[in-house]
């Protein structure tokens with residue numbers, strides 16, 4: 277069995293999950309990575325490739341497996357100055373080093389790991405120090421002296437302006453001291469990891485003591501006694517350790533088996549009550565007061581945003597959200613509704629200016645703008661105001677009066693146990709407006725929309741496919757604001 281650096285990092289996060297991946301890979305067969313997860317991996321690879329521009333004389337080891345190990349050895353024997361993807365295997369451990377730089381005076385190599393992040397992470401599973409210590413241990417076992425270790429990550433201050441300036445886009449951080457300090461601990465973990473993977477399956481699964489959001493996809497396999505909707509689904513239960521651990525220790529997994537509900541407060545208690553009573557908990561007065569404050573015409577508004585590790589457009593930096601689309605349903609006092617939308621289909625020049633110009637035409641400054649999880653829309657407006665100061669007042673005015681429809685659910689004015697403790701529109705909509713569904717659309721999630729937009733604007737995409745993606749994007753964003761309209765109408769009725 278070969279153990280890669282990724283395996284090691286997974287082990288430090290959850291050894292059971294790694295064991296299952298190695299011995300019961302069929303459990304992961306039907307669990308497809310989301311488009312967004314795939315994009316994160318691609319972005320990581322892209323950052324690695326782009327960072328090579330910092331070292332134009334570097335040589336890439338472009339072979340794989342044993343060939344890559346042999347090729348690396350030849351380059352090292354020749355004392356090649358800069359190597360990308362140098363490959364080493366020692367015992368069962370296998371690594372590819374992003375960048376190695378030979379120091380003739382010290383007769384040793386500097387080792388750099390490229391990360392598509394904005395800082396140095398020191399928390400499992402993304403622990404850059406342990407990551408480097410693992411690589412250093414494997415390389416040194418091959419008889420090579422590593423004299424310096426560091427991370428090359430993206431500079432959060434950098435904004436693109438014309439051609440990318442690689443010296444400004446990347447930051448090089450020397451982590452030699454920290455890596456040396458953690459090396460003994462990492463070597464010990466490596467030997468424990470080897471032993472653990474040779475052992476029979478451990479039945480225990482630590483996530484029995486964690487809330488649903490912290491669990492992986494194999495939780496149900498390791499915990500067949502836990503029902504699909506369990507105490508793990510109670511709103512932020514992972515943070516209430518005393519209460520939660522007590523239930524688990526006493527074998528209380530189903531919400532209806534809770535024998536001390538009085539210890540619950542706020543959202544947790546409301547969820548429990550809705551569950552045990554079998555009907556929603558509704559605070560009609562609070563809902564009425566919140567909705568009565570809205571001013572017509574109501575603007576149900578939603579942006580879609582795009583992010584990339586390597587900035588693609590002027591004015592934006594690494595991982596900075598670019599609003600590329602909006603949908604707007606406008607409701608008048610008499611209930612009549614009109615739909616407006618905008619999508620950047622051919623990015624050029626001042627990318628977001630046409631979008632903000634259209635917003636100015638579409639939005640009546642007298643009416644309330646309504647969003648779901650409004651902090652996202654507000655942050656995009658702040659960025660647009662920074663890029664287009666002549667629209668700053670208009671955008672600030674929107675932000676000042678913006679109403680977040682999600683608060684009706686996050687503040688527990690309306691709680692249905694079927695929301696499973698969440699106030700996300702994807703959870704709320706199918707429960708209260710079941711006839712509306714994202715499932716019939718070709719795009720059903722925001723991260724998928726972002727990935728599709730990138731595909732649509734690519735010069736490699738055919739005109740026919742571009743047209744289809746454009747249609748899918750417009751339908752998806754329109755659904756987001758139409759869903760808000762229907763939820764608003766539902767709330768008005770009650």
Ligand code: SF4
Pocket residue numbers: 290291292293481482483484490491492493494495498
């Ligand atoms: S559910 Fe949690 S403890 Fe169990 S295998 Fe997955 S990550 Fe590990």
